Amino acid sequence: MKKKLVILSGAGISAESGIKTFRDYNGLWENHRIEDVASPEGFARNPQLVLDFYNARRRQLTEVEPNTAHILLAELEAFFDVHIITQNVDDLHERGGSTKIIHLHGELTKAKSIKENSTIVDYVDDIKIGDLHPDGSQLRPHIVWFGEMVPEMDKAIEIASQADLFLVIGTSMQVYPAASVLRYIPSHCEVFVIDPNLENPNSFTRNENYFKASATEGMKKLKQILIEKYQ
Structure with a gap:
């Protein structure tokens, strides 16, 4: 065995x-405060900013290799x-x-509903305001943000x-x-x-x-x- x-x-x-990692930027993650792009509160304040941030990171995956x-x-x-x-x-x-x-x-190549405990779906395209999960709610990145359970x-x-x-x-x-x-x-x-x-x-x-x-x-x-x- x-x-x-x-x-x-x-x-x-x-x-x-x-x-890139946020630790390279003295608490900034690609020029954004962590609280603004990696927390439920940040998403509630400015969902477009958060979606744009993770869309850019998702697109970066096509430019890098193992x-x-x-x-x-x-x-x-x-x-x-x-x-x-x-x-x-x-x-x-x-x-x-x-x-x-x-x-x-979490995973950049997946998404889920803004509702808790929603089914995770594969998602490699940009997530936009108005893109819906099968449960009818707005999609968000499948990322564990600060303050969320792991x-x-x-x-x-x-x-x-x-x-x-x-x-x-x-x-x-x-x-x-x-x-x-x-x-x-x-x-x-x-x-x-x-x-x-x-x-x-x-x-x-x-x-x-x-x-x-x-x-x-x-x-x-x-x-x-x-x-x-x-x-």
Whole structure:
């Protein structure tokens, strides 16, 4: 039976493909305040601004490609039972070839109704005022905004609790509740970290399991180590 390798990925892996993150802009997300484009209150105040913002981000997905780190993670499925828990809302893990992915913060390529607990629908076009969900209500991006529940969290915790190996890649571990997933891994689970800027990696893993590198450079080293050590 293949060992279960669970991966928690964050903005750092997508940044190498050219996806911008709000942390690069001192609290501004592509020149917008987070409160204006990533909260229910912001959507209520100015739905057009919010829709325009996510439409632009959705269109950007057609201009970027998965990078080597995405592809190497997908290749590990030949050797491990790989599950990815990602904070990213892009589809680069899917396009890189990974097959088991939990999107904690939603997905740019999906939409839902402004009503709570609505059915999620695939949506790759711009969302405009007047575009309706099958339930008759206005569509909004399928994004978990600040102040909203994280519906996939229970599933992520369940997967993490079964991990034999756990990899943290491209995340500062400062975003909650996503970062709390690590609390649920089993005591026997080996933890690896790839991040060039993590402030205190020793709180997550041993020195030899920390790769102070970009997602791509770290994965080039770690992939072979995992295969040689755990196969």
